[in-house]
Amino acid sequence: MLGHASRGAPGLAHPLHPCNPGPVLRTRSAPHSSPRRLALALSLVLAGCGEFDEPVPLGDPEPVTITHAFGALALPPMEDNAGRCVSWRLDNEEALYVQSVQLANEGSFHHSNWIVVPEDSYPGADGYWECASRGFEEIGATQKGTVLFAQSTQSYDETQRLADGAVIKIPPRHKIVGLLHTLNTAPRVTESRLWLSLELIHPRAVVSVVSPLTMQYHDLDIPGERESRFTGNCDLSLAYNALTLQPLALRLHYILPHYHYLGNYFDVQVVGGELDGQSVYRLEGFNGEGNGRTFDPPLELPGATGLRFTCGYDNWRDQRIRWGNGEGEMCVMLALVESDAILGASVDAFNHIVAVQDGIYYNEGLCLSAA
Numbered sequence: 001m002l003g004h005a006s007r008g009a010p011g012l013a014h015p016l017h018p019c020n021p022g023p024v025l026r027t028r029s030a031p032h033s034s035p036r037r038l039a040l041a042l043s044l045v046l047a048g049c050g051e052f053d054e055p056v057p058l059g060d061p062e063p064v065t066i067t068h069a070f071g072a073l074a075l076p077p078m079e080d081n082a083g084r085c086v087s088w089r090l091d092n093e094e095a096l097y098v099q100s101v102q103l104a105n106e107g108s109f110h111h112s113n114w115i116v117v118p119e120d121s122y123p124g125a126d127g128y129w130e131c132a133s134r135g136f137e138e139i140g141a142t143q144k145g146t147v148l149f150a151q152s153t154q155s156y157d158e159t160q161r162l163a164d165g166a167v168i169k170i171p172p173r174h175k176i177v178g179l180l181h182t183l184n185t186a187p188r189v190t191e192s193r194l195w196l197s198l199e200l201i202h203p204r205a206v207v208s209v210v211s212p213l214t215m216q217y218h219d220l221d222i223p224g225e226r227e228s229r230f231t232g233n234c235d236l237s238l239a240y241n242a243l244t245l246q247p248l249a250l251r252l253h254y255i256l257p258h259y260h261y262l263g264n265y266f267d268v269q270v271v272g273g274e275l276d277g278q279s280v281y282r283l284e285g286f287n288g289e290g291n292g293r294t295f296d297p298p299l300e301l302p303g304a305t306g307l308r309f310t311c312g313y314d315n316w317r318d319q320r321i322r323w324g325n326g327e328g329e330m331c332v333m334l335a336l337v338e339s340d341a342i343l344g345a346s347v348d349a350f351n352h353i354v355a356v357q358d359g360i361y362y363n364e365g366l367c368l369s370a371a
Contacts, residue, residue, distance in 0.1 A: 061202035063099060070194040073128050075108055075184035082181040082325040085131040088196065089119055089175040096170040097206050100161040100199035101149040106192040110183040111153050111258065113138060114196070116168075117145040119175045131179065138179055146342075147212035148176060149196075150256055150334045151290075158290030161199075162336065163298060165207030166253050181325055208298070210253050210336040214344045215309050217331035219351040219365045222262065222313050222321040227360045229265060229312040230331055232367040234345040237272075237305040239371040243341045248306070251338040252299040255281045256292040257311075258332040262321065265312025268333060273303025298338065306345075306369070309333045312360075345369035 068088045075081075090096070103112070121144055122134040131137075148168055149160050162168075176196070184190050217230050237248040257266035268281040280299060283291055311331035315321055321329050337343075347365035355362040 061205060063199050063201045065100075065197055065199045067195055067197040070127065070196070072191045072193050073182070075182055075190050075192065077184060077187050077189060079182070079184045080326050081183075083131050084128060084180045084182060085122075085134070085136050086128050086178045086180060086194065087122065087124075087126050087175055089126055090170065091119075092170065092172055092174065095172055095203070096198070097167040097201050097203060097209075098148070098170060098198050099164070099167050099201045100159060100197075101168075102157070102159045102195075102197040102199075103149060103151055103155075104157045104195045104197075106194075107156065108182050108184050108190060108192045109151065109154075109194065110181040112151040112178050112180045113147070114149040114151075114176055114178045115141045115145055116148050116170050116174050116176055117141050118171075119173045121145075121175070122177060126175075128180075136177065136179070141177060141179075142212075145171075145174065147214075147334065150258065152256065152292070153258065153260060153286075155290045158292070160254065160256070160292055161294055162210065162253055163294060163296035165201075165205060166210055166298065167201060167206050167208070168336070169209045208251075208253075208338050211339055211342050213250075213335040213337045213339070213342075215307065215333040215335075215346065215367075217309075217311060217347045217365065218323050219347050219349055220321070220323045220329055220331060221351050221363070222315050222329060223361060224315055224318045224320055227264070227312065227314050228363060229310055229360060230347075230351070230363045230365070231308060231310040232345065232347040232365065233271065233306070233308050234367040234369055235271070235306040236343050236345065236369050239343060239369045240339075240341050243371040246340065248301075248304060249340065250301045250304065252280065252295050252301065252335060253338065254292055254294050254334075254336040256334045257281070257283055258330055258334070259286075259311050259313070260329050261286055262313045262315050262317075262329055263311060263331075264314045265310065266333075267310045268335075269308040269310075270301055270304050271308050272305035273301060275301060275304065307333075307335075341371040343369060343371050 070086050122136050217232050222228055240248045263286050266283040267279055269279050281293055345367050347367045351363055351365040353361055354364050
């Protein structure tokens, strides 16, 4: 992780240099990002200053990374909790342009989703809190702001990095809320810590602003003691056209899959256009690591009308498994895209078996999209 600020360190910039922040902040970030530190970091970014170690020419501003430590979280023995939240108020007077997000933890964070919302949403102190106590609900939060990051299942240290110049924009006076799924399998209380880092770039270095595209297969019905796969064929063009009056236009920047420990396969294919049927992301097996893929350069999808996503499972248990936390499974794709509309799609009904091949049961369901 990133180091503490230090006083009187050798090699300080000249005290009259406009990029010299003085002894308050000497490294790229501090583990506890107070409002003053964040405001100072932002002012240096906007002034064209870089990592606070050397003066940077104003015509070539460098990224600045800030890190926030959320502190220790005590987890009761044998607890499986998907209703805990954590927040970080940014106190940003200007928009922030985030090129990279890094999440690190000491374990027991099964997965988490991170959303940017106006700072007056879900009022209360920063830190850990029960989501229900402030009326937090994920879909509603996303509609207030935008998706920032999603953690792969059981990953300890994961970075979501976009191509140079591609960013997630955080508007002024916003905060970050994480929806946490924690899992303590030990018969005793354990503690774990959590850190979130943002790499910020200067506005004039921004080439494109991305938005989230999510696809989910809710109508999972995973049979016991066999392998199965579930595919959603999702037409995005109708919802897009209804909102923009234009044909679907997407550029893929990033894809992240999400399933639990029974998952053994994930695939995303293009539907329609010049890349029809081409797989743009594939993952086989489960590894508990960060599995996001960055497209650099971003992938154009000329003439495409949608995407087809598939989740596969090897259910060695003797019972059927459905969507859910804990003993349940999930099938989710998060993509970050350039688009004139924020899109989402889900399979909520009409799951059925369409084929059995080499012992694998293939399922499909009705995919509906919205913008």
